[in-house]
Amino acid sequence: MRALLFLSLLALAVWGLVRYLERTRPQDLPWTPLDLAAPLGRATAWKLASLEGDPAWCRRLLTLDGVKFEAVPDRTTAPGCGWQGAVKLTGSEWSPRGPVLTCPMAAAVTVWQRHVVRPAARKHLASNLTRIDHYGTYSCRTVAGSARQSQHATSNAIDIAAIRTVRGEPISVLRDWNGTPERAAFLRDIHDGACRVFGTVLGPDYNRAHRDHLHFDLANWNFCR
Template sequence: MTKRTGRRRFTQLAASFFSIIVFLFLVGSAVFLLLTHPKSPLPDHWNPLRDLSITAPVSLVTRFQLNRALADKAQCKAVLSADEVTFAEMEDLVVDQNCGISGRGLLSRLATADVRGVETRCTTALRLAMWEHHVVQPAARDILGTEARALRHLGSYNCRRMRTAQGQDSRWSSHATADSIDIVGVDLADGRTVNLLRDWSAGGPEAEFLRRIGRGACDWFRVVLSPNFNKLHADHFHLQGPGWGYCR
């Protein structure tokens, strides 16, 4: 290689390196503007920097937005009130190291359906609201031709140890921190009621509806136990926020 071709190669390399830097800078600026500009054409539900909206369509960014809201009490409450979920704030319940409710409130209405007043934590209310809007309502419309008017439950907070088919376990239940809620059925807008004990194994559209909302709960809760799991769950879905990802 002569000295001249060597120099030309070097100039070419430097030029392409420079073009790459300019290109990356332009792409970076465009992405930054897209994410941060108040008049950005990017919808909020596609923008990881924007807060979660319960009623917005689900996108690839929704999980990220949800995790942020779950990790921050104030943001969790703000997300609920932005979509008119009724969650009356209460003082945190401090019992001992096993029992208590952090981010406590009285939940009485989700984005569309009612729920009989239940003391729970914001994270449980938020997961439940996502499930109601994105799973329960669409399933009620598609399979039963109506809307869900109210979710029936057996409560959320209960300072107790876990129950298993063999009896009591030494570990504490996720209900002891209101990280779970037990759902027994759904009241429909046309006056019908669907409940797990009667309809889960009865066949027909009610059973199909319950199976679909049970499966769909796994998108919004980490642990979901249905009548398929054991006899203790014959009459309810156990919907649990934290956990190891178990859906049965």
């Protein structure tokens, strides 16, 4: 009888805790719906990667969040290359304009920009983000030095070269990774913060091929170098 009472109280306590977390920290719980405006949580990267299975919901999330984008027709350019359910980000911060990304990646870069880059720019540079310089998203190729298809082959990756703030000067991965303390700290923050958003994050400390950019994609799980 006592054991039964104990188990009932335990179940009630667990239920109460889960309901409390659902209200206060939904971003930590994998079964709650993703909200791009919510702070980063333990389940954010998992929720973003899970958008792959629901393109319509993914585009709806971008719309609800006010992200500027256009849907892009599916395209196959070669065996294993092309994109499906992709979107073009049309916000003025992207340079070159209009990167084409899978919808989950578009949602992920939106989350990264809002919850990682903007706060880091205010913290380290006392400035606001105005532009993101990138080296592209789509490229029909294998991973350098392997036969494995790159995530770029399906527009499921982006290479970030530099961030510009309202002061105008770019903070470049190539020049500033080991630059002034505030610039280096800013770049490390936006790299480390990306690890809470994307499945794979590669930067200058990974290898020489990444000395001038940060690579993000949604494959793997927490591969952060």
